[in-house]
Structure formats: C-alpha cells, structure tokens
Amino acid sequence: MSKIERVEVFVASPGRTFVTLRITTSDGVTGLGDATLNGRELAVASYLRDHLVPLLIGKDPARIEDMWQYLYRGAYWRGGPVTMTAISAVDTALWDIKGKVAGLPVYQLLGGRSRDGVMVYAHASGTDTASLIDDVERFLGLGYKAVRAQAAVPDVGGTYGVRKGKVYEPAATSLPDEQPWDTEAYLRFAPTYLEAVRERCGFGFHLLHDVHHRLTPIEAARFGKQVEDCRLFWMEDPTPAENQEAFRLIRQHTTTPVAVGEVLTSIWDVQRLITEQLIDYVRTSVVHAGGITHLRRIFDLAALYQVRTGSHGATDLSPVTLAAAVHLDTAVPNFGIQEYMAHADETAEVFRSGVTFADGMLHASEEPGLGVEYDEKAAERFPYQARYLPVARRLDGSVHDW
Template sequence: MKITNARIIVTCPGRNFVTLKIETDEGVTGLGDATLNGRELSVASYLADHVVPCLIGRDPQRIEDIWQYLYKGAYWRRGPVTMAAIAAVDTALWDIKAKIAGLPLYQLLGGQSRDGVMVYAHANGRDVAETVDRVGEYIEKGYKAIRAQSGVPGLSGVYGVAKDKFYEPATKGLPQESVWSTEAYLDFVPSLFEALRVKHGMGPHLLHDVHHRLTPIEAARLGKSLEPYRLFWMEDPTPAENQDAFRLIRQHTVTPIAVGEVFNSIWDCKDLIQNQLIDYIRATVVHAGGVSHLRRIADFAALYQVRTGCHGATDLSPVCMGASLHLGLAIPNLGVQEHMEHNAETDAVFPHSYTLKDGYMHPGETPGHGVEIDEELAAKYPYSPAYLPVARLADGTLWNW
C-alpha cells in the first residue's frame, strides 16, 4: 500500500477547521485534524508546501517512521504549526491502519480500559445566579463534571462567559480587547464556588479555568481560597513557560492543577510531570503531535500518577475529538475529557460515530477513528478570518488572555 495523495480541506461551518485527508492506492483514506485556532492557514500552508510532497509514495502503515521523519527531518522541531501538521498526518495514518484492520482505533491501542470516557461540560453565566442555573442544567443532563465560569462584577468580556449560552472566543475581524483586573477576580471567584456547593452539594466534579492570568503567588492564593469547595481542578493558573512557577503554587495549596492545552510535545510536559507539580496534563491530539505522541505523554504521566484531561473545546474538530476518545478509552490514566458541543453545521460536515450518554462518551465501533468529512458540504463554508481576543490591564498593559 502507498500514499497517492493528501489534500488539505479548510472549512468554516461556524468556525474554521483544517482537515488533512490522506488517500492510498488501495482506496483506503484517513482523516487528521490540523486546526490551530486563529492561525489556521499557517498549518494549511505548512502541510501543502512542505509535508504533503514528502508523503507521496510512502507506506501509510509505517506510522512511527513517518512521524520521526516529519519531526527529525525538518530540523526545526516542535512549535504549534509543525506539531499540528505532524498530528494531522499521524491521526490520518492511524485512521487508515485501523480501517485496514477492520477495527475501531481503540482496539489497536490495547482495547478498552473503561466502559466510557467521562467528559466535562462548560457552564457559564453573566453572574453567579446564572452560572449556578447553568451548572444545574448540565447535572440534569447527566454530566458528572462541569467547568464553571462567571462574569466578574466591574469587568466586561471575561474569559469563558458567552454572550449567549455557548462560548466561542474567536471572533471575525481583528482581535477584540478586554480589560482585566486580577484583584476583582480573586475577590469574586470563591463566592461563585461557595454558591455552587450550597446549591448543588459536594457531589458534582467542579472545574475552573484561570486561563493563564495570575502570577504564581496569586494562583497560590486562589487555590488556597478554593480548597473548601473541593475543585476537581484549577486549570492554567499561570503561564507555563517558567515551569518552576508551579512549585510555588504547589507549596501553598492542595487544589489540583491542570495545564497543557498549549503544549506541543513531551518536552513541554516533562518537568511539570516528573516533579509532580501538576495533577492533570491537558495536551491534545492535534496540538501535541497526534495519537502517537500523546500516547507517549500519557504513558510518561502515568509513571507519576498524573492523569489526562485533554483539551476539547470547539476549536478542535470532531476528527480530533474522535481520536481523543479512542485514546482516552484505552489509556489507564484517563482523568477526564473536555467536551464542548459543536454546532449542527459542524456535526453535519463531520459525521461521526462517537456518542454521549449520562456524562460519558464512547468513540463507537466504526473501523478507524469513526469520523468522516462531507466534502461537498464543507465546500459551502469558506474560510473566514477570525482571531482570539487579547486582554489588557486597566492601565493599558497587555496581559495574558
């Protein structure tokens, strides 16, 4: 079997997605997600101009060899564009291999380690009362884990809070700017989780995303103040470039820490995991080199009792979600999988076999990763430039969004 062609499909059924479709001389095809939110065309160009020409004529079953060729052979290693491109190829090749075997992908990864993958939903509101109600709605739907975000008094455009029910940060046109106040946020957040526990009890797993906005000592203060409410995790409490910063947070709080949705390789994760400075690693199939590399990260994390909590927002296509669910079903150290519902247009463009029931998802039994693309329908949604927002402090200083 040989690779005969690989095509990049860019579509925007409400938001932009980049999909790689690899074709073979035996008619078996595979799909990979290559979406990089706000920088989609960079990955599309990297694939079309630099990767696809190197794939033609290769044996698609030599997944590891092709991964190493694209990683080591480029000389310029890592980075979000390179690793998203590699991830797309890797995911598509695993899709092909599983289809050849006539098996769902998770069977090639060792079979099921559990009956389903626990997922968490996003509940957000303009104020505490609205967020409390939203959490209640997801509990009624059967979710066991829910991320809670709320508007902060005195601030507009707070991360995680939607204008309507569903949050989508990327917006058409140039980046939107919002004003941030750490003081207002730190004073407010404990009251949100106090209200959630009073209303819904200690049963539901509650999560919260800080989204890189605090200094280490501020994050430590927040974690300490949230301890009575037993969070499942506090996500991205501070930027992770300086990973020693997490040591300071660890010294002051036992609130579990999750980080890594922007990580690109095992080298980004290594120190945090081996020094046991985090509890959950959030790297993704699409941004961390595909199924092959994320499996390496998960296996390494398991040595230190760190569990996975893979990013799963709507900036990842159903192709990535399908692959992530297969991996999450198979690995021994799954923690939870993020789940944001795609809109109806996206679900129609990417028909899939994964399902959701009572807070658990299953990738299905379709050979491969179980996600396809309707190319005719995809063509009806042309690329539309969109950017993620930026944040500034009250004095105009650019801050971490």
C-alpha cells in the same frame, strides 16, 4: 504494497474554522486528520500543502512511527505549535487508515478498552452568580458528572469563558477583540461564585475552574488555598507554563489539584511538570501534541508519576480530534477526564462522527478507524472566515495574558 497516493487539505468555517487533512492510499482507503490551530489556521494549512504533502506521496501508510520520526526528527526546525499541529494531522490520519485496513476501531489497536466510557466535563457560565448556578444545574440535569464554572467579573466587562450563545466562541471574525481584565476583581469574585455553586448544588459532582493563565504564581497559590473547601477537581492553567518552577511555589501553598498543558505541544514541554509532580492532570491534545502516537507517549510518561490525563477539547478542535481523543482516552490506564463542548449544528453538517454521549460519558465509535466522515461538498457551503482570539488588557491599558 499500499502507498500514499493523494493528500488533500481542506479549510472551511462551519461554525468555527477547521483545517482537515485527508490521506488516500493506492488501495482507496482514506484517513482523516485535524490540523486546526485556532487563530493561525492558514499557517498550518500552508505548512502542510507547501512542506509536508510532497513528502508523503509514495510512502507506506502503515509505517506510522517511522513517519512521525521522519517528519519530526528529520527536519532541522523542530517543534512549535504550527509544526506539531501539522504532524498531528498526518499521524491521526494514518491511524484512521490503519484501523480501516485492520477492520478495527482505533482504541482496539491501542490495546483495547481500559474503561467502558470516557467521563467528560461541561462548560457552565453566567453573567453573574445566579445565572451561572442555573447553567450548572442545567448540565447536571443533562447527566454530566463534571462541570466547569466561569462567571463574568462584575463591572469589568470582558471575562474569559462566558458563553454568549448556544456555543462558546471566543474568536471574533474581524480584528482581535480587546477585553478588559482586573486581577484583583477576579480574585475577590471567583471564590464567591464557586462557593455559591457548592452551596446550591452540593458535592455530588466534580467542579472545575479555568484560571486561563491570568495569575502570577503567588496569586495562584492564594487562589488555590482560598477555594480548597470547594474541593475543585482542578484549577486549570493557574499561571503561564513557560516558567515551570512557578508550579512548585503553587504546590507549596495549596492542595487544590492543578491541570496544565493545552498550549504545550510535546513531551519535552511537559517533562519537568510531570516528572517532578508539579501538576495533577496533563491537558495536551491529539491535534497540538503530535497526534495519537506522541500523545500516547506523553500519557505513558504521566502514568509513571501518577499524573492523569485531561485533554483539551474545546470546539476549536474538530470532531476528528474529539474522536481520536476518545479512542485514546478509552485505552490509556491513567485517564482522568476529557473536555467536551458540543459543536455547532453547522459543524455536524460537515463532519459525521460516531462518538456518542450518554450518562456524562463519551463513547467511541465501533466503526473501523476513527469513525468520522468528512463531507467535502457540505464544507463548500462554509468558506473560510478569518477569526482572531481576543487580547486581554489590564485596566491601565497594558497587555495581559489571555
């Protein structure tokens, strides 16, 4: 019987910082998992090296469900982003191994195709309305069928979602960047640029917008109602999800669809949101919600309540997570959309992925497993760099949700 023989944890910063897990079996088969928790990478690396790796040696790599239960239910301290990210890495790596042993891409192990491709959305941004519209048109010209739109609020100075270079990178390389925030200015401005995008670019594509936890429930309700004529595909994270009753208030005032979940890590975190139909899209991800095994469980629950999937997929998630997400997206019946941001060129030097983009959709690799390779030697050229996500402060100096 094949056993887990070696488990390695790699931390490198090719464009962004990634934590990668590689499991090798006694038969010489390897599997990759992503263990990246943006801004807290070393916490997960330590959790893996110091606590989980010793538990894996000698175990049967084929027993994926049992391993998930062993790592989650077998521990007294359960849940949380660090624990769930570490479990996710192990789970994803074991699915990669199982696919290679079976000689099949992972989506085939999950039941086969439910669709030919996975629709994704791009991230358009601008320093003002005009530059945002130019960016939306650029992505539409590249074949995207869905585009998220964000623009800098005038005279405020720091706005989430505005790309500074080729790749959107909010994490700084020193201490956290403290960015100003003005809710009233945002509420005045954001509807105007979304309306301008629709006026210029029309309704022949899906338009998305990320509020990024910045509003109170009643502010989010007012915003959602104000932009109803824009027919948003969704407004994302309109208010922090800790108070889930808040989404009932939003529902009472607007028909704009709601997407929530990128910072939530388990089926218990989203159970009420789904079963009470307080959201339309669940955004939990492979890397932070327990891997393929647990994310499939979340998606199956969502399917019972006509909630669709819309997994987080920013560039702080490595190509391993993107590949795993595309395999799962390809298989599940209630897929909605997949977030997609092209990685930096340096990232592609370390991770070689078989995921392809065409006609606004991603397509899973047909190689056995996930179809991703990790170049350990290339990674050595990109040593770890500490990075922090920004902190938002209101104009009076108090801390706000980022």
